[in-house]
Amino acid sequence: MSQEKFSKSDALMGGEPSAEPLQDDSLLRSAVTNRVHVAEDDCIEMRRLHRFFGETRAVDDVSFSVKRGHVFGYIGPNGAGKTTSMRILATLDLPSYGDALVDGFSVVNDPEYVRRRLGFMPDAFGTYRDVNCQEYLDFFARAYGLVGRERNARLKWVLHFTGTKGMAEKPIRGLSKGMKQRLCLGRALIHDPTVMILDEPAAGLDPRARIDLRRMIRELADRGKTVLISSHILTELAEMCDTVGIIEQGRLLATGSVEEIQHEQATHRELTIRILNDTNQAAQELQARPGVQQLIVDGQLIRFEFEGEVEDQAAIVAWLVSRGFDVAEVSSHKKSLEDVFLHVTEGLVQ
């Protein structure tokens, strides 16, 4: 395969700045003096990351960390700043302020060391049309300095793991979207990185391919890899993530386990109460109660958004009964993850 088919600058990260093939890890290790102190099991750490483009605050003071072997879901609407922060983490761009650390190494001060341990799957595949899948992976294996048996073994493993073995000889131009995504994941895995940065890997995949992707990502985490994965869709990531972060307009609005975020927002419920006598009077009195919002009356039914714990909900019902209203039915709808996402973000697109 001729290497001219690839843009040299694209070689390692699927984008700008180029990196020379990396040497032996121990050489790099001795050259690095700036290892930053981080909590032992923090594998990715964003430290007050900022990135401005003119007036646009694409990433605005984002801090979070991801533990070794964990999957972190980075969720936000279009223009939230996901790609920008991932590109900085992948050493393709630099922060305006702040820093990001991979395994204790700074993307600003030690980008080569970061690249060595990081696999990046960008949101767009690039334009490698005339090579076949095996050649494509082989090129990246060489770019990462893998040689001989190690390279062959790695190629074999990646083709097997990503389910691309059967299409090794296929030219890239003939691949479907799902196949391309698999190959792209394979490329990001070829040098056995510690950290995987996956920018919307599930976009455009059919449900079956999504399930396969989820399984692969979980398996990578079980093998000790730390994964940062982005999506617009919280439910898509919920099952495979240990932690999620919700970003909008460059700001991180919430982080925690899916349950924590859901619980935080679960104080926000939709309640429906059927009152058999004097529904309008009950509605009026309810409206004055703290935590009751957007109340509507529909025949005997009163619907409203309610902020409070489940005990507060019970207190509302007891209070209605004590006021002499005949409460016949109460139903509470806990917000779905999608509702939580819409509630946390305001749907603002930069």
Ligand SMILES: Nc1ncnc2c1ncn2[C@@H]1O[C@H](COP(=O)(O)OP(=O)(O)OP(=O)(O)O)[C@@H](O)[C@H]1O
């Ligand atoms: N090179 C650039 N020059 C100017 N503005 C940019 C540049 N890159 C990103 N931005 C702006 O930064 C903001 C964040 O963009 P980013 O691509 O990070 O969002 P995103 O969360 O990945 O969105 P999407 O879900 O659409 O991929 C947007 O307002 C975008 O227009």
Ligand SMILES: [Mg+2]
């Ligand atoms: Mg993006």
